[in-house]
Amino acid sequence: DQQVKQNSPSLSVQEGRISILNCDYTNSMFDYFLWYKKYPAEGPTFLISISSIKDKNEDGRFTVFLNKSAKHLSLHIVPSQPGDSAVYFCAASEETSGSRLTFGEGTQLTVNP
């Protein structure tokens, strides 16, 4: 039962353009959502998060949008840079049951110079 899904295994964008990564979830009890970035041979690195009481959170070039009714979130990167090329994981948790994270499958983002 895949509770968090990232339907696009890969995404390729030009440097300077917007990257949009998408994530869908099925568990309505999830109330905290995160994006992690992972480079090869390294562990995932926390990028940005959003609580279910918000619909948008912004941190520099990164913005996460949450649509609770659609059970959908997205990560926008503007402008995209070659150093952003990595695998991006969406994750979700139920804060009331602890900090256990459920991850999506990941999307490989490639930003071309």
Next chain:
Amino acid sequence: EAGVAQSPRYKIIEKRQSVAFWCNPISGHATLYWYQQILGQGPKLLIQFQNNGVVDDSQLPKDRFSAERLKGVDSTLKIQPAKLEDSAVYLCASSSRLFLADTQYFGPGTRLTVL
């Protein structure tokens, strides 16, 4: 501040053999997690410790996997005996607070290949 340390980085074993992984969390972090990441999938939580007590091991295959966190610091994850489907990257993470997921810091992982 030193990050989460894991060893070994790579391990190749035959099926039915045993293997152990070691994790040293960030100093002062009370919560420690072990994740399994199979190729093409996201990390899946195996076990979560708060100090030296187990908080969640519902997804740990207890017939072959075991983990301990003696003295509430370092942790070891053991597989005995290993199966082909155990081939994966084993990630250790730590955090300072139990109920704030964004404070999880990951180590580089141990890549296990079972032949």
